[in-house]
Amino acid sequence: MSAELIPFSGRKLDAAASMLGEGPTYDLHTGAAWWFDIVGRKLFEFKLASDKATVHELPMMGSVLARIDDERQMIATDTGLHIRHVATGELELVTPIEADNDVTRSNDGRVHPSGALWIGTMGKNAEKGAGAIYHATRGVVTVLFPNVTIPNAICFSPDGALAYFADTVTAKLMRVTIDPATALPTGSPEVFYDHSGGDGGLDGAVCDLDGTIWNARWGAGCVDAYAPDGKRLTSLKVPAGQTTCPAFVGENCDRLMVTSARENLSVDRLAADPDAGSTFLLDHPVKGQFEPDYML
Template sequence: MLGEGPTYDPHTGTAWWFDILGRKLFEYRLASDALQVHDLSVMGSVLARVDDDRQVIATETGLHLRHRSTGELELITPIEADNGMTRSNDGRVHPCGALWFGTMGKSAEKHAGAIYHVARGKVTTLFPDITIPNAICFSPDGAIAYFTDTMAGKLMRVAIDPATALPTGSPEIFFDHRGGDGGIDGAVCDRVGMIWNARWGAGCIDGYSADGERILSLKVPASQSSCPAFVGPDADRLLVTSAREGLSDEALAADPEAGSTFLLDHPVRGPFEPDYIL
């Protein structure tokens, strides 16, 4: 229904992603084409490796530790746990081991969410009054963070401390998408600083240079493309999630691949995602 939060674990050759609204976690081994679907007790949207046995998942109640052998979830860092109106959305781990992730209203209520920084369990609110947090990713040197509020239509950049992932300056507009087709959604940054961003409603992945210029678009066969991830042994392929959420029967008939997850065989040079440090 709402594919989101794809990531890749090179230690096991496994891609992971969520159906947020369906409360499901997908585990896909690329080499064997084997898929497992795990039911979740909460809405989850971001996954990061901790070690061989554990993962951390951002959910509607905060960060849970997931034990891979059993699938058991253990709430370790409550965040908005007492706010039943909100859930987690986009997020990513910085090379220093800290996590940025955002929350939003379950019905996209205006300014109901925020973007948080979590480092070893300490929670810092970075940007409040966010409607739909997305596009969280980091430059190769860890000195710049990118993010957006999809409803605002502006892809932002902010200088951060590479050692802590905390902002050292004020956000600036990196790319102004106001008035453009679709909305800025999830993003990843490759080894040379190029940002690969899913454009919700436009069925594409856009490539932005580090100078803030949109230089190419890759078509995705589902209009509501939601988030890319670098996958494969060399992180040289893009996996892209999509969604069926909000589409009428008529729209679904015209968009039959909505909600599918895709592999785009366009050459990319992605880094592997860092581990989250407890």
């Protein structure tokens, strides 16, 4: 389980700290990075070229954003998938997911090259088995994996033939074969990496053009890189203990942005972890892939 730990090199973005930062992504058309404060019900927009942050208040808990076109975005929330009109911020519910379940909210998710979305739900207090991982496309929602506690690490291989995911409480990063044309599973999940007994927990992930999975490790303040054969290659240190999710950013898609959280930290722990909840841009070069658009 050991791998080289590379000291932090990068910078903290000039944006307010999040209680629970999640769902970072990058829009190459506008040069803006986006992420959520789930608990704070905020959506952050950050222009990398100007280092300017804009905070959009949300009426609900959001966790995942995907571009539809120049005028519209799809965001996953505690009631389902909403179209967000970029010019006004207006939200329009189009695909309910657990909308009648007050216990759960959306969590980790990612768009597949086919334009379909995998999205996870979980209990707002991490209730055991309260969530699930869904496949959503063109208004059709399919349950893929029920009885999930904390869905995380959803990402896809560059050819769209493999999906990765985790239930953080099981400490296992899973892999399953999927149809590249639909993102629906064609096989049964198998253990890709067993993190049992390791420091911290598996959180959000992205997969680069080489098939390397970059996974944020909650509670360990780092992002780990896993080769396609399941070997942990390296770990990049991040100056916030509760790292949540990485994203590929920049016009060349060659940088990692990482969100974090300050949720549930005591006064003493916050004093020892003053950058908790901040978002960071790492210097370590990567071969990222841009996020696909969501297909309505």
